[in-house]
Amino acid sequence: MKDKICLNRRQFLLTGGTAIILSTLPGIATPISLEKKDYPKKKIATLSLLKQDEPVNFQYPPEAHPELCSNFIVKLGEIAGGGVGSHQDIVAFNYFCTHMGGPLQGQYKKEHKAIGPCPFHLTTFDLTRHGMVIAGHATESLPQIVLEVEGNDIYATGVMGLIYGHHTNR
C-alpha cells in the first residue's frame, strides 16, 4: 500500500530530529519549540522564477508518500517566520490540514498571506507565523518545510512538525 512508503523507508526516517528553539523576543515567557527533522536536501524552486502570491507545488521529502507529502512554496511579499530570500518572505508548507487531513490545494489567500479554509471543516492557517492556526480545529500547526537558498536555487532541507496521517518522521 502506497500509504506506508514514506514510513518504511529509512531515508525518510533519518536518525534523531533536531529541536529548533525559534527565536523569541526578550520578555516573552514561553519560547516556542518546534521539532525540525532533516531530510535529504532537494532543489524545489528557482528564486528568480517565483512570483509573489503564486504558490508552486513540490513533493518533499523525496520518495515519500506521494499524496500526503505534497507541498507548496510561495513568496508572500511580507516577512514571515522561517522565511528565506532577501525579504525573508518565501515560505513552504505541507498541503494537508492537520485536523483531519483536508486538502488545501487552491486555498491560498493572498490578501491575508494565509491558506484555507480547509474544505472539510474550514480551518485556516497563518503562513507568516509558521503555519499557526488562525481559526479552526487543527491540533498542530501546518508542517513547515525548512528552506535554504543557494544563489538562485531554493532547497528543501527538512520538515517542522508531523505531516498529517503520520505517527513518526523517523
Added chain:
Amino acid sequence: MNKVPLPPPNAEIFTTACDYCIVACGYKVYRWPVGSREGGPKAHQNALGIDFPANIMSGQWVSPNKHNIVMVNGKPHHILIMADADTEVVNVGGNHSIRGGTIAQKCYNPKTLTKDRLKYPMLRVNGSLRRISWEMAFDIMAEVSQHVIDKYGKEAWAMKMFSYQFWENTYALTKLALRSIRTAAFAVHDQPTGHGSDTPGLSDAGIDPFSAAYEDWKSADVLFISGTDPFESKTIIFTEWIMKGILNGMKVIFVVPRKTTGVAFGEKMGGLWLDIIPGTDTILQMALARYIIENGWEDSEFLSKYINNRTERDLEVFQANGFSDYKGWILSYKYAELEIASEITGLSVDKIKQAAEMIAKPKPDGSRKKTSFGIEKGNYWSNNYLNTASFASLGLICGAGNRPGQVISRFGGHQRGMMPGGKYPIEDAVEKFPGRKIKAIDLDRWVEAGKVRFAWVVGTTWLQAMAGSQGLRKSFEKMTRDNPYQITRLDKRHAIDMLKKRVDSQGMLVIHQDIYPVAPIGTEIADIVLPAAGWGEENFSRANGERRIRLYSKFNDAPGEAKPDWWIAAKFAQRMGFSGFDWKDSNEIFEEAAWFGKSRRTSYLPLVWYAKDQGKRGHDLLREYGTTGIQAPVRYEDGQLIGTTRLHDSTLKLGTSYNLTANNAKWLTEFKTKTGRANLLKTPWELFSDFYEFIKPKADELWVTSGRINEFWQSGFDDQQRRPYLKQRWPDNFLEIHPDDAKVRGIESGDMLLIESDEVPIQVGGFSHKDAAVRGVVDDTYSKEAETPDLIMQQSVTPQPDRGFDEMMSADVESDLLLDSLSTRRVERRESRDHFDFSDGLGEDSALGIPWSDIKAMTFTELKKNGYIKLTKGSFKAVAIVTDAIRPKVAFTYFLIPSSPANAVAPRVLDPVSQRYRYKLGKGRVRKIGESPYKKDLTQMSFKPRSII
C-alpha cells in the same frame, strides 16, 4: 515530537466525552504502560486497527497533542486520547475541535505546564500557603462554619460553585449547601444568584431551552441564529451539523456584531449576516415578527393549534391573550416599526425585510419552510428577559418549537452538569424589592454588603467572572487579607481562633477548591485552598446540549492528595454532623441523584432502576452505552430503555411506559405549560430602554462586547495558560477593533491597548425591609398602591386573588438551574400582597403574573432614583487586532482572561424581570499604550481575521 507512540493491540480502552463545550464529543482513551511493547504501523499491530499513515478523514491520526504520559496507581502509562472514529452520534466519525483534539494535554504530567496542579490542602500562614492535612482543613472549616451559622445565621455561610462539573459533584455540593446547611447565599459560576432560568423568556413561553436534538440543526430549510457563531464556541454543532445542513441547501441567518468563520461560510452559501448593534435584539425580533404578520406569513395552523388563546391573569404584562392579542399589540407598537427598528439596530430596512422573507415567506407553491431558531449568550446576556421572550415569540409565529427541524432552543455553553441535591430556600432569601416576590440573593452584592462570613468557592474565579468585577475584588480583600486577624502559626487551634476573631470583626473566611491555583481568589484571598480531582480522575456522568448522558471514565490518578469535589463535600458534611453523606464512590451518588432529579429534563431514573433489575451498578450500565450514551429523559417503554430525541415533539409516539417515566411525559410531546400550549409574549422595550440609553457608548467610547473563541475554553486554565500550542496562538487577551475606529486612535494590530470606563454602573444595597441595617433600603410601602403603568399603556391592572395551595403543589417543572426539582415543593412564604402568586407550570421564577407596578420598581430609572446605582471605574488591557470583521463602533474581546477580564467594564445592573447580568454590554474608551511583544514576533499570536473564507 518526532514520534507518537502507537497503542499496542492489547491497550486498554476507556470511553469518555470531552470536558469542554456543551457538545461533549465522544472520545476514546487508549492506555498502556510505559516500557511495555508499543504498537506498530500495520493494522494488526495497533489497537486502532489501521495502517499508518492514517487516511484522510479517518479520524485516526495520532497527532502529537493527542498523546501524554500519566500515572495509573503510581505507574507511568502512555495515553492517546482520540475523538471516537466509530461514533455515529454528536461528532460522527471522529470529528473534533482544537480543544478536544488537544485534551490529552489536560492530564496531569509534572513535565508539562500542568505541574502546578493543586496537590495538597493548604492553609495561609503569614500570607503564604502551607501544606496541611485534609483532617486539619475539615476541622478548621467545620468549627468556623458552625460559629458563623450559630452567630450570624445560615445566610452568612455562602457557596459559589460551578454549575456544570459533573452530576456527582454538583449533587453532593448542593446537597450540602441547600439541603443540609439550607443557605440562600448560594450562586453558580456565571450568575449572581443560584436560582432561575438563563433564558426566562423561553421558559415563560413554555419552551425548554434544551429541547432540540443536534439533527434538528441540519434538517431545517432556514436557521436563525442569534448571539453566537457556533463555529467559535460549540464547534462540532457547526462542523458536523449546521455545516452539513448548509451544504445540503439550508440557509443560515446570523445575528451577531462580529463575523467569524461560521458566519462567513453561512453568508457565502446564501445566508445572511445581521451585524446588529449590541443590546438591540428585542427590537429586531419584534420588527421581524411584525413584518411577517403584516404580510400574513405567520403559521396560522400552528398558532391555532399550539398557542394559549387566553390570558390567565389580568395583571399580566407579558403574556398575550392568544395570537390575535399579540398581533394587535405588535402592529400598533412603535418600536416594532421597520424604520425605528432599523435606526436602533443599525440594520437596513432591506436587510430586516430580507431576513423576514427568508424565515417565514411561504414557498412559491404555498408550502411553508421549516425554520429553526437557535439562541446563545450574545442575545440573552445583553437584555435577558425581553430578548429571550421576543425570540420565543418570533419562533412561535413561524411555527417552530415542537417538530423535527422546527425547533427553538439554546445551543448551550457548558455541558449540563447540574444535578441539584437540594432546593434553593427561596423563602429565606431576604432580598426583596417592594411589592415583588422574594428573590434569590444576589451573592455579589451580599458579599459587598458584608453579609458573608464564610465563603466556599468551588471551581470558579468568582471575581473576574462577574460583571463590574474590580469593586467586588476590593470587598473581598477588605474582608480577608486586610482584616487584622491573620493566621501566623501552622497550628489548628490558633488558626480557628484567629478566623473566629476575623469573622467577628466584619471579616470572612474564604475557601477555594479547584484544580489549579487561581488568581486572586486562591492565590491571594483564600485562607484554605483545597485540591480537586477532575476529568479523567474519577468516574463521572453528565449530559450534553441534546441531553445525551455519558459516563466520563476514570483513567488516571489525580495528583498528590487531590480528591473529587463530591468527596470533599461529603467529608466536610460528615464533620458537621450531617447525615446522608456516607457515599463509598461516585456511583452511589449517581444512583441517589436519579431519584431527586427524576422530573428534570436530564432525568435518568429508569436507567438506574433497570440497572438494579439487571444486577448492575448505574455507572456500569451507562458505561455500556459508551460514547453513544442515551438521551434524557431516559424512558422505559414497552420493556426497554429508550432515549428521548427532542422535547415538545408533537410527532413523538410514546409507548407504554413504566411509572418511573411518567412524571415528565407531558412535555415530551407538548409545550411546558399547564395547558401544553405555548405562550406568546409581548416585550415592551421601555423596560430596558432607560438602561440602554444610559449604557450606550458616548463621545469616543466604543461598545466593548465579549464572547468565546474556538481555540480555548473558559478562563483558559487548561489551554490558554497551560497548553504550549494554544499559548503560542493566544499568549494574551485581544481586542478586535474596526479599521475606522483603529485609525482615528492610531492603533495597529499588535499594539497594546487600555480599555477603560469611568462609568461602570453598579447596583448596590437594596435588600429586605427585614434587614434595615443594609444601606439603601427602599421603604416597603412603596408599591402598596398599584400604580398605573406610565410606560406601557393599555395594560389592565386589577388585583386577583391568591391561587390555591393545590394548584401550587401541582406545579412540577424543571428549569435549568431552578433548584426546585425535589419531590417536596414548598409553598413560598410571602408577604401579604394583593397581587396573586403565580404558580402554574412555569416555575417559580416565571415573570408571568408579576404586575407592572412591581416590575417598574426594578427598572434602571427607579433603581437610580432610589439610590441603588453607583458608578465605578474599570479597565483591562488587550492586544489589538484590527479587522473589518467587527462592526464599526463595536470592539470584541475574550470574555474571561483572568489576568485581564473584560467584565471589568461590564455593567453590574440586573435585568429587572429576571435578575440576570448584562455581561455583553460593556463599553469604554480604547487607547494605545504601547506595542505588544507579539507585534513583530513571528512565532506567537496571529492577527489575521477569523472570517477568511
